Amino acid sequence: MKTAQFARYGDEGVIEIVDAPIPRPGPAEVLLRVTASSVNSVDIAHRAGAMGLVTGRTFPQGLGVDAVGRIESVGTDVSGFAPGERVWAIRAGAAGMKKPTGLAAEFAIVDARRMAHAPESLDDTAAAALVVSGYTALRALRDALRLQPGGRVVIRGASGGVGSAAVSIAATMGGRVVGLASERNVEVVRALGAHEVFDYASTSPSEVGPADAVFDTVGTQLPAWQRTLRRGGRMATVALASPAALASVALSAAQGSRRIRAFVGEPPAGQLAALTAFVEAHDIRPLVHETITLDDIARAHRVFEGRGLAGKVVLTV
Ligand SMILES: NC(=O)c1ccc[n+]([C@@H]2O[C@H](COP(=O)([O-])OP(=O)(O)OC[C@H]3O[C@@H](n4cnc5c(N)ncnc54)[C@H](OP(=O)(O)O)[C@@H]3O)[C@@H](O)[C@H]2O)c1
Known part of the structure; x- marks a missing residue:
């Protein structure tokens, strides 16, 4: 073979x-x-x-x-x-x-x-595009961020693999979705269901405004994004390649529910079946x-x- x-x-x-x-x-x-x-x-x-x-x-x-x-x-x-x-x-x-x-x-x-x-609803190419990204996004939005309908969720890297899946899933969950992407992909991210989209190169965290949830797939400026959280807001990152990102996550550990949550690695047993059910129920497409x-x-x-x-x-x- x-x-x-x-x-x-x-x-x-x-x-x-x-x-x-x-x-x-x-x-x-x-x-x-x-x-x-x-x-x-x-x-x-x-x-x-x-x-x-x-x-x-x-x-x-x-x-x-x-x-x-x-x-x-x-x-x-x-x-x-x-x-x-x-x-x-x-x-x-x-x-x-x-x-x-x-x-x-x-x-x-x-x-x-x-x-x-x-999922029956996706052909093999689409399913391959969604399996890791969709699983990662669902785990972040549902388990780490506990996104609620109406919650304003900022997604960094919104045109990337994980970020684009996260925009679709967050919109399906009823979130008020704010995407950050490069200028050329602003309309692409809007078409995925984002309510507001900003060019990351020209937008600072404070310009994006207060968030109930921040999902980071980039791994930079984590403390600045954490400061945009409203009271009771939650933040998660899956981009842990840099020492600065690891340090930000570690330093935030003592901050209770405001800490920056991070997860890596394979899905716990049974999690992919939950993704299959979610994708079929909501017609998610990558x-x-x-x-x-x-x-x-x-x-x-x-x-x-x-x-x-x-x-x-x-x-x-
Ligand atoms: N924990 C896990 O289980 C897990 C699973 C999958 C992925 N990950 C991690 O998640 C991260 C993203 O993975 P991916 O596959 O989605 O990568 P990707 O497809 O390369 O997406 C990254 C996106 O970030 C955008 N970006 C770059 N700088 C930005 C900034 N300052 N602000 C906002 N957006 C920015 C890029 O846009 P442009 O290209 O237009 O600049 C790109 O669309 C990686 O670090 C990966 O290792 C973790």
């Missing part, structure tokens, strides 16, 4: 499509015939070696942390899933990333607890910037690393 992997850290030129044996699922795992995957920020960090302390120096390592496809076979301990069913899945954690095959491949192994039936074949994954990484994208870069297999 074809799989995307790299034998050293570096720019997108290190990625190769190679032939590898089809992996075999363990007792709690499923073998997936992948039809689509997507490029996520974590793939770029992984490939570039920015996570080298956790992903180590044993190569080759596979790429891809999400997938949509059909179940080929299930491990002996897996229940509730059968061959032929259409599912979406997320893989996270350093242990999985160190393996020679990831989810950007013709076949992939996924943990049955991080998988759910894919923003797709470009669809590129797996063979061309190096170009997909290059496109993702450019600025000004509107939504996700999806890989079709």
